[in-house]
Amino acid sequence: MKKLLLLSLFIFSNTISSWAQIQTPEQFLGYKPGDRFTPHHRMVDYFEHVAANNPNVKLIQYGETNEKRPLIVAILSSSENMANLEQIRTDNLKRTGMMDGNPSTSVPINWMSFNVHGNESVGMEAAISSFYTLANPENAKSQEWLKNQVVIIDPCINPDGRDRYSNWYNQKMNTTLQPDLQSVEHNEPWPGGRANHYLFDLNRDWAWQVQMESQARMKLYNEWMPQLHLDFHEQGINNPFYMAPAAEPLHEQLTEWQHEFQDTFGRNTAKYFDEAGRFYFTKERFDLLYPSYGDSYPMFNGAIGMTIEQGGGGQAGVGGFDAVGDTVTLSYRIQGHYTAAMSAAEVTSKNAEKLLSEFEKFFDENSTSPKGQYKSFVIKGESNPAQVAKLLELLDKNKITYGKAGAKSGLKGFSYTSGKSESFSTSEEDIIINAYQPKAVLTQLLFEPNPVLNDSITYDITSWSMPYAYGLEAYALETRVNAAGEYEKPAFSANVAGKTPVAYIASWQGTNDVAFLSALLKADIRVKYNEFPFEVEGKSFSAGSLMITKGGNEYVPNFDQTVVEIANKFGVTLATTMSGYVDKGKDFGSPNIRVIQAPKVALVGGEGTNSLNYGALWHFFEKDLNYPLVNLELDNMGRYDLNKYTVLIMPSMRGGGLSKSAEENVMQWVRGGGKLIAIDGALNLFADKEGFDLKTFDSDDEKKAAKKKLDSLAKAERLTPYQEGERVAISRGTAGAIYQITMDETHPLGYGTGGKYYALKNNSNKFTYLSNGANAGIIANNDAYRTGYIGFKIKSSMGESLAIGVERAGRGEIVYFVDDPIFRGFWESGKLILSNAIFMVGQ
Numbered sequence: 095m096k097k098l099l100l101l102s103l104f105i106f107s108n109t110i111s112s113w114a115q116i117q118t119p120e121q122f123l124g125y126k127p128g129d130r131f132t133p134h135h136r137m138v139d140y141f142e143h144v145a146a147n148n149p150n151v152k153l154i155q156y157g158e159t160n161e162k163r164p165l166i167v168a169i170l171s172s173s174e175n176m177a178n179l180e181q182i183r184t185d186n187l188k189r190t191g192m193m194d195g196n197p198s199t200s201v202p203i204n205w206m207s208f209n210v211h212g213n214e215s216v217g218m219e220a221a222i223s224s225f226y227t228l229a230n231p232e233n234a235k236s237q238e239w240l241k242n243q244v245v246i247i248d249p250c251i252n253p254d255g256r257d258r259y260s261n262w263y264n265q266k267m268n269t270t271l272q273p274d275l276q277s278v279e280h281n282e283p284w285p286g287g288r289a290n291h292y293l294f295d296l297n298r299d300w301a302w303q304v305q306m307e308s309q310a311r312m313k314l315y316n317e318w319m320p321q322l323h324l325d326f327h328e329q330g331i332n333n334p335f336y337m338a339p340a341a342e343p344l345h346e347q348l349t350e351w352q353h354e355f356q357d358t359f360g361r362n363t364a365k366y367f368d369e370a371g372r373f374y375f376t377k378e379r380f381d382l383l384y385p386s387y388g389d390s391y392p393m394f395n396g397a398i399g400m401t402i403e404q405g406g407g408g409q410a411g412v413g414g415f416d417a418v419g420d421t422v423t424l425s426y427r428i429q430g431h432y433t434a435a436m437s438a439a440e441v442t443s444k445n446a447e448k449l450l451s452e453f454e455k456f457f458d459e460n461s462t463s464p465k466g467q468y469k470s471f472v473i474k475g476e477s478n479p480a481q482v483a484k485l486l487e488l489l490d491k492n493k494i495t496y497g498k499a500g501a502k503s504g505l506k507g508f509s510y511t512s513g514k515s516e517s518f519s520t521s522e523e524d525i526i527i528n529a530y531q532p533k534a535v536l537t538q539l540l541f542e543p544n545p546v547l548n549d550s551i552t553y554d555i556t557s558w559s560m561p562y563a564y565g566l567e568a569y570a571l572e573t574r575v576n577a578a579g580e581y582e583k584p585a586f587s588a589n590v591a592g593k594t595p596v597a598y599i600a601s602w603q604g605t606n607d608v609a610f611l612s613a614l615l616k617a618d619i620r621v622k623y624n625e626f627p628f629e630v631e632g633k634s635f636s637a638g639s640l641m642i643t644k645g646g647n648e649y650v651p652n653f654d655q656t657v658v659e660i661a662n663k664f665g666v667t668l669a670t671t672m673s674g675y676v677d678k679g680k681d682f683g684s685p686n687i688r689v690i691q692a693p694k695v696a697l698v699g700g701e702g703t704n705s706l707n708y709g710a711l712w713h714f715f716e717k718d719l720n721y722p723l724v725n726l727e728l729d730n731m732g733r734y735d736l737n738k739y740t741v742l743i744m745p746s747m748r749g750g751g752l753s754k755s756a757e758e759n760v761m762q763w764v765r766g767g768g769k770l771i772a773i774d775g776a777l778n779l780f781a782d783k784e785g786f787d788l789k790t791f792d793s794d795d796e797k798k799a800a801k802k803k804l805d806s807l808a809k810a811e812r813l814t815p816y817q818e819g820e821r822v823a824i825s826r827g828t829a830g831a832i833y834q835i836t837m838d839e840t841h842p843l844g845y846g847t848g849g850k851y852y853a854l855k856n857n858s859n860k861f862t863y864l865s866n867g868a869n870a871g872i873i874a875n876n877d878a879y880r881t882g883y884i885g886f887k888i889k890s891s892m893g894e895s896l897a898i899g900v901e902r903a904g905r906g907e908i909v910y911f912v913d914d915p916i917f918r919g920f921w922e923s924g925k926l927i928l929s930n931a932i933f934m935v936g937q
Contacts, residue, residue, distance in 0.1 A: 116144055153169075161254045163254060170246075185199045189457065192319070202320075203322070208221040224435040271412065284703075294713065298387070301385050301540065323388065323400070326435075327404070329403040334405050336401070341378050351448075355452075394539050397453070404431050461534050470507075477848075480607060482525070485564045495531050497577020497579060509569055558830065559832070562854075563920060591654040599671065601639060601667075603846050605719075605926065610664040619642060621689075622641040624641060627678075690933055694724075694740045694741065698728055702747055710914070746776055751776070771911070792862045834880055836873075836874045841900075842934035843935060845926075845930050851897075864899045871898030872894075873896075874893070877893075
């Protein structure tokens with residue numbers, strides 16, 4: 095085994111003499127940092143210990159996790175700065191324009207976030223060591239730095255994932271260091287510790303704030319708006335160390351100063367690594383395009399955001415062999431992150447004045463003269479009020495302001511619906527979001543129709559535009575359009591129980607309506623839906639509207655009061671009718687009025703399934719719908735009694751999928767009347783298999799023609815330079831391309847969609863229209879493409895393909911979603927279609 099090189103940087107050498115009241119991490123924890131993984135609660139104990147004995151440290155608990163672990167930050171600075179801490183914070187908001195007034199202090203804020211990915215476990219250990227050094231009054235260097243900055247340390251963004259990993263590892267680790275990567279301690283079981291309780295990747299959730307950890311953290315972040323944000327990660331064990339500057343693609347909105355300071359930090363950190371003989375790389379892999387990272391989100395909010403990646407990760411444990419036989423130990427990894435943290439404190443201190451002036455300049459220039467192509471965005475208020483309300487919640491979380499459009503005519507802008515420039519008018523119900531505001535850059539990022547992609551090799555998705563994510567009619571204008579006044583969210587008028595009508599009727603437009611249905615079903619209230627639009631007593635209702643009829647609910651005690659209370663809880667406006675005899679459509683006794691049988695739902699997870707897709711579905715049921723869900727393991731699908739369930743959801747899968755016995759069990763259940771919902775990679779269980787209608791090609795001739803085309807392209811690629819191999823590979827893939835899906839509104843899957851839906855395509859799969867099933871959602875032609883990267887080798891063939899469909903199998907059904915409809919929980923419009931599949935299809 096090769097001997098590990100150890101850092102001996104001056105910033106890492108700290109001794110304790112008269113500071114006897116506060117213990118070192120080793121004294122407090124009872125072991126040297128790096129000997130084992132520290133449980134989250136012991137880290138909290140240590141932070142509390144230091145804060146209790148140092149008046150220049152302030153702890154804030156800003157939230158808690160799903161598993162009730164506290165989320166904390168430590169705030170450190172000089173005694174003078176700590177005495178003026180609230181003034182420093184508010185002065186910083188004044189620099190952004192988010193608060194009125196002129197700042198009177200000149201102290202930048204340096205925020206460091208650790209362990210957003212739970213099994214990138216060096217983060218919290220490095221946070222403990224960094225915290226001790228910065229809080230140690232006998233460390234002359236750190237105390238000098240703190241005169242020129244406020245440091246905020248979030249020691250563990252993801253405590254649930256971190257403890258999932260560290261608890262498992264501490265149980266499996268050998269007493270004697272065992273770096274053999276085949277040893278059990280180096281191979282985490284599914285789902286691993288990367289994600290949080292609901293298996294979300296919190297590093298992709300900064301802007302969307304789907305998860306409670308993100309919501310709490312971003313509320314605090316927007317109260318401080320730091321000048322610097324470091325996001326500490328780990329990468330594969332065979333990689334050395336990554337630090338800023340970031341790689342292409344770099345979003346065009348980034349400033350010269352942001353690029354310059356990344357380089358300043360990188361060179362300063364490299365200096366210490368060079369002295370120690372440590373390897374590192376910069377300007378590769380980790381780009382700044384997707385707006386919801388821990389580096390990009392701060393960048394688009396005026397800060398210097400930087401990702402720091404130490405080689406090791408969950409596989410390394412407390413020590414593991416890399417590819418050349420060196421032992422990558424936990425203590426070595428701690429020193430890497432520690433060095434980067436101290437380097438950040440040093441360069442912040444040296445550049446304090448410039449950090450503040452450039453930060454203020456960022457907001458001054460962008461709020462008065464936004465750089466992006468589109469200066470204003472109009473959301474048509476009548477397009478889907480339920481989804482509009484959801485979008486406004488997101489804007490509020492991100493402190494993006496908006497106003498009432500008012501009645502304006504003669505406007506021209508890019509139509510998200512058509513993908514073309516069109517003339518349009520606004521009404522009093524419409525909303526204006528212009529970029530002339532403090533959050534100008536973030537506003538333009540979230541709404542830009544086509545992000546400029548200066549390099550097609552990206553680390554994440556390449557499109558995310560909010561009108562598509564929420565399924566709204568909207569326009570982007572290249573001119574400034576001021577609001578006609580403050581937008582007042584429509585006030586909800588509470589429903590009042592009175593004389594029992596023949597039916598209460600509710601719209602079906604968004605997740606809130608689904609949550610309302612869920613609550614009714616859990617209260618054993620019978621709910622129906624109409625297969626055809628109808629009119630009654632002068633009121634019109636679309637197909638899929640919820641109908642809570644007096645008939646069939648006679649057994650419900652306090653029926654009217656219960657229905658009204660549930661509706662008021664969810665802000666659902668109830669229409670009523672005193673007659674089931676309709677003016678147009680089907681009467682209430684028609685066979686086309688369907689009873690919604692409360693589904694008994696099971697979700698399949700475990701080894702072989704995509705944990706992130708599984709987690710998004712789990713979270714959707716528990717947090718959006720509050721509807722009961724059974725979680726099953728893929729490995730045991732052959733032995734379960736599936737007759738307990740009426741709906742089975744298969745998230746995206748990889749590899750072999752179902753065993754033979756599991757496939758037989760599942761298909762026997764489907765043919766007996768079960769409803770199987772297959773998503774993304776799970777479609778491979780059925781595609782081109784005998785007995786299923788899901789096909790890649792319509793005919794052998796089409797298959798041969800496609801193969802001939804691919805063979806021709808492959809031949810042309812033979813002489814491609816070796817270093818261009820990655821670009822050749824992505825020419826056959828996608829990275830978040832958005833397509834307009836034509837929905838069949840007469841099918842239950844199309845209810846509430848208005849005939850269209852925007853899918854976020856993250857796979858290259860293409861399937862033909864079903865021959866013997868319902869093609870409920872299709873990519874009608876190649877003009878359905880809207881934005882985002884898709885390789886040229888598959889883009890031209892995406893037209894006339896299936897997006898969402900259903901085929902019969904015996905007395906049951908299989909629902910196909912070619913793409914994940916609720917990607918990362920922020921693709922809001924897909925939640926309604928998934929709900930259609932769960933609650934409406936097959937009733």
